[in-house]
Amino acid sequence: MVAAAQHAHQAAASKQSFEVLTPEQAKEVAAIAARIIPTDELPGATEAGVVYFIDRALKTFASDALPQYRSGLVDVNRATTQMFPGVNSFSAATPEQQDKVLTELSATQLPQTGSRRRNQAPAASGFLQTIWYHTVCGFLIDPEGGGNRDFVGWKVIGRDPAHSFSPPFGYYDKDYPGWQPLPAETDKK
Amino acid sequence: MSQTKVSYKPSDEVDFLIVGSGAAGGVLAKELSTNGFRVVVLEQGPYLTEADFTHDELKVFGQHLLTNNPKVQPTTFRQTPQEKARVQQSVMYGRCVGGSSVHFTANFWRFHEIDFVERSKVGEIPGTGLVDWPIRYADLEPYYTKVEWEIGVSGLAGASPFDPPRSKPYPMPPLPVKGSGVIFERAARKLGYHPFPAPMAILSQPRAGRSACVNCGFCLGFGCEVGAKSTALSSVIRMAEKTGRCEIRPNSYVHKIATDKNGTATGVLYFDAKKNEQLQKAKAVVVCANGAETPRLLLLSASNQFPNGLANSSGLVGKYLMPNCAAIAYGVFDEPLNDYKGFAVSRVFHDFYEMDTQKLGIYGGGGLDARFDLTPIGFVTGALPPGTPRWGKDFKKALNHNFTRTMQIFCHGSSLPVESNSFSLDPDVKDAWGLPALRMTYQDSPNDLKLVTWMKDRAMEILDAAGAQNKWHQPIGSQQFAVHLLGTCRMGADAKSSVINPDHRTHDVPNLFLCDGSSLVTSGRGQPTMTIQALAYRAADRITALAKQGNLPG
Numbered sequence: 223m224v225a226a227a228q229h230a231h232q233a234a235a236s237k238q239s240f241e242v243l244t245p246e247q248a249k250e251v252a253a254i255a256a257r258i259i260p261t262d263e264l265p266g267a268t269e270a271g272v273v274y275f276i277d278r279a280l281k282t283f284a285s286d287a288l289p290q291y292r293s294g295l296v297d298v299n300r301a302t303t304q305m306f307p308g309v310n311s312f313s314a315a316t317p318e319q320q321d322k323v324l325t326e327l328s329a330t331q332l333p334q335t336g337s338r339r340r341n342q343a344p345a346a347s348g349f350l351q352t353i354w355y356h357t358v359c360g361f362l363i364d365p366e367g368g369g370n371r372d373f374v375g376w377k378v379i380g381r382d383p384a385h386s387f388s389p390p391f392g393y394y395d396k397d398y399p400g401w402q403p404l405p406a407e408t409d410k411k
Numbered sequence: 412m413s414q415t416k417v418s419y420k421p422s423d424e425v426d427f428l429i430v431g432s433g434a435a436g437g438v439l440a441k442e443l444s445t446n447g448f449r450v451v452v453l454e455q456g457p458y459l460t461e462a463d464f465t466h467d468e469l470k471v472f473g474q475h476l477l478t479n480n481p482k483v484q485p486t487t488f489r490q491t492p493q494e495k496a497r498v499q500q501s502v503m504y505g506r507c508v509g510g511s512s513v514h515f516t517a518n519f520w521r522f523h524e525i526d527f528v529e530r531s532k533v534g535e536i537p538g539t540g541l542v543d544w545p546i547r548y549a550d551l552e553p554y555y556t557k558v559e560w561e562i563g564v565s566g567l568a569g570a571s572p573f574d575p576p577r578s579k580p581y582p583m584p585p586l587p588v589k590g591s592g593v594i595f596e597r598a599a600r601k602l603g604y605h606p607f608p609a610p611m612a613i614l615s616q617p618r619a620g621r622s623a624c625v626n627c628g629f630c631l632g633f634g635c636e637v638g639a640k641s642t643a644l645s646s647v648i649r650m651a652e653k654t655g656r657c658e659i660r661p662n663s664y665v666h667k668i669a670t671d672k673n674g675t676a677t678g679v680l681y682f683d684a685k686k687n688e689q690l691q692k693a694k695a696v697v698v699c700a701n702g703a704e705t706p707r708l709l710l711l712s713a714s715n716q717f718p719n720g721l722a723n724s725s726g727l728v729g730k731y732l733m734p735n736c737a738a739i740a741y742g743v744f745d746e747p748l749n750d751y752k753g754f755a756v757s758r759v760f761h762d763f764y765e766m767d768t769q770k771l772g773i774y775g776g777g778g779l780d781a782r783f784d785l786t787p788i789g790f791v792t793g794a795l796p797p798g799t800p801r802w803g804k805d806f807k808k809a810l811n812h813n814f815t816r817t818m819q820i821f822c823h824g825s826s827l828p829v830e831s832n833s834f835s836l837d838p839d840v841k842d843a844w845g846l847p848a849l850r851m852t853y854q855d856s857p858n859d860l861k862l863v864t865w866m867k868d869r870a871m872e873i874l875d876a877a878g879a880q881n882k883w884h885q886p887i888g889s890q891q892f893a894v895h896l897l898g899t900c901r902m903g904a905d906a907k908s909s910v911i912n913p914d915h916r917t918h919d920v921p922n923l924f925l926c927d928g929s930s931l932v933t934s935g936r937g938q939p940t941m942t943i944q945a946l947a948y949r950a951a952d953r954i955t956a957l958a959k960q961g962n963l964p965g
Contacts, residue, residue: 257802257803258802258803258806259802259806259807259810260803260804260807262804262807264807264811266807283469283473283474321803324802324803328801328802332801332802354801354802355792358788358791358792359468359469359473359788362468362787362788362791363467363468363469363787363788364465364466364467364468366465366466366467367465367467367468367469367470375787376787378807378810378811379787379790379791379810379811379814379815380747380749380811380814380815381751381787381814381815382749382752385625385627386625386626386627387625387626387627387628387752387753388626389587389588389589389626389753391589391590391626391748391749391750391752391753392590392746392747392748392749392750392752392815393590393746393747393748394590394591394593394594394744394746394748395587395588395589395590395592395593395748398588398593401567401570401585401588401607401608403570404600404605
């Protein structure tokens with residue numbers, strides 16, 4: 223709810239409108255994204271502008287996923303009402319209620335970590351996995367790709383937005399004395 | 412460059428038509444045009460340059476900016492020849508000028524002597540087609556050196572006690588060490604191994620008008636925006652164009668090698684950017700389309716005269732696919748490595764290059780490297796520890812903690828050649844041009860699974876010795892996806908058991924040459940590009956000699 227309000231505020235402030243999502247759908251997308259990567263002392267999906275990234279994606283490279291979003295959002299709202307009678311949309315639920323809905327849905331709809339092939343978009347699958355992937359993308363993509371507003375996603379993961387770096391890069395290489403060959407050995411080769 | 416750029420008409424009979432502008436095609440284009448020949452290179456992908464490259468992960472991975480797009484070129488997969496293949500992306504290769512070298516990691520290991528004579532050393536391995544090469548390491552050594560100096564490879568000669576002999580040091584010092592390299596080096600030495608600065612086809616110093624690496628961190632999978640990665644595009648392609656005799660023609664999808672009634676190649680048929688069919692005439696054809704598309708093109712070139720495909724009297728076109736085996740272990744450490752900065756790999760070791768077959772019952776061997784090759788989205792979708800919450804506060808906490816503290820140990824190993832592991836034409840599925848799709852049939856041999864499991868166990872021990880706070884590895888199972896496309900038109904002296912001779916000439920068609928990953932007889936230990944390029948330099952010498960002797964019909 224907080225997230226949705228912030229999002230509405232942002233939309234009003236930037237006069238940014240949605241290209242594909244209806245305002246009602248955008249509200250739900252923003253609410254789900256805000257539970258996947260919530261805002262705490264560090265920015266979350268809301269501050270990264272994930273909902274705008276997703277809207278743009280559904281207009282362009284992810285247009286195939288639009289029907290899935292349309293029906294998926296209806297399903298999430300229905301699940302919310304089933305679990306919490308009287309609450310008629312995900313965005314209207316409290317964060318605690320939202321977390322319970324996602325816990326229920328993610329048990330069957332999100333794959334485990336550590337099991338996927340590298341650098342490959344997930345194969346076609348459930349709505350929750352699709353919006354999860356799009357949220358991660360909108361949070362962490364190079365801003366030239368339309369998300370990760372003001373590099374807030376990279377701030378969370380600790381990636382410096384600079385385009386070039388010089389060593390030492392981190393803790394372990396800062397005192398490295400330079401390559402030293404091993405003392406002479408007689409047992410090799 | 413523009414004033415010397417040449418273009419030929421399809422009706423011009425050029426000296427050499429090269430299919431593919433990647434690691435091998437680029438070298439052959441440069442060498443043959445430098446030697447005075449008129450050359451056309453047909454590349455199915457676009458001609459992108461540094462200005463077109465981007466750090467946008469979705470354009471690169473999701474929209475296949477640099478690689479084959481399974482939406483227009485579907486591939487199919489099955490494990491055994493008895494199965495019907497299903498549509499599944501089974502290969503990835505570079506589809507742009509420069510080929511896969513544009514996006515590669517740039518690990519540049521030479522093969523060792525053993526790779527050329529393993530069959531003689533270990534004897535017959537039942538269930539495999541392991542044979543010796545018709546050439547030896549010593550035949551390739553001068554060409555390995557040429558690759559290092561002409562393409563630009565950073566490294567430290569003599570740093571690994573397992574290195575094969577070399578005639579010259581590297582032209583540049585190694586790239587800087589990364590946190591992953593320091594952690595790996597200390598732990599591996601503790602365990603008695605011999606890590607050394609990784610030889611990389613990335614410039615550590617400015618060279619030939621190109622920038623040194625600026626450590627931007629978008630390396631594996633991406634095109635280099637400063638030209639520091641030593642790709643075919645940043646090196647040999649530009650040298651070829653400067654001769655004024657070589658045309659690089661992008662968006663040209665070759666689908667048939669044309670032959671006359673004598674069975675001599677006369678040129679190639681291709682679809683241009685508008686999907687119109689063109690015939691480019693040439694005196695000789697050199698196919699460097701990669702280990703998947705080269706055999707596919709020969710099979711697509713079947714005719715009444717060659718019902719099983721061109722240059723396929725042996726029946727071996729497409730067979731003995733070796734994708735290299737691989738395992739990845741991950742470790743998370745207490746302090747930030749910030750390994751996202753820089754190229755991928757800074758340390759490697761070759762202590763397992765030759766496995767003790769007697770003792771362990773494992774053939775082949777491999778190398779382990781320390782790296783971080785992940786960009787932010789790829790990291791989150793593929794490299795969080797098993798059991799990490801997938802959303803919410805704790806998911807975010809994991810993103811915040813792990814990205815800067817994670818490293819990988821990549822285990823690269825040999826594949827044994829098994830005849831049923833192959834590329835062929837799918838009988839049902841077609842691509843967007845109406846051509847039969849590429850079908851991959853593949854099952855890792857039990858030996859290769861044993862090898863990769865054994866190496867993975869060593870990688871986990873290294874992470875332990877290094878004091879990782881958390882460690883895990885990707886599940887190991889038979890591979891269904893290949894990027895190293897090796898062995899599918901193998902070289903040999905005998906026309907019955909190989910597709911090309913030691914000059915890279917097909918046994919069957921005297922003016923048709925093949926040079927790329929398909930030429931390899933064995934798979935090496937996981938890093939093929941260096942050898943593919945050394946072979947291409949050698950092939951260019953052999954082909955030039957044949958042409959100058961008037962020994963090329965057509």
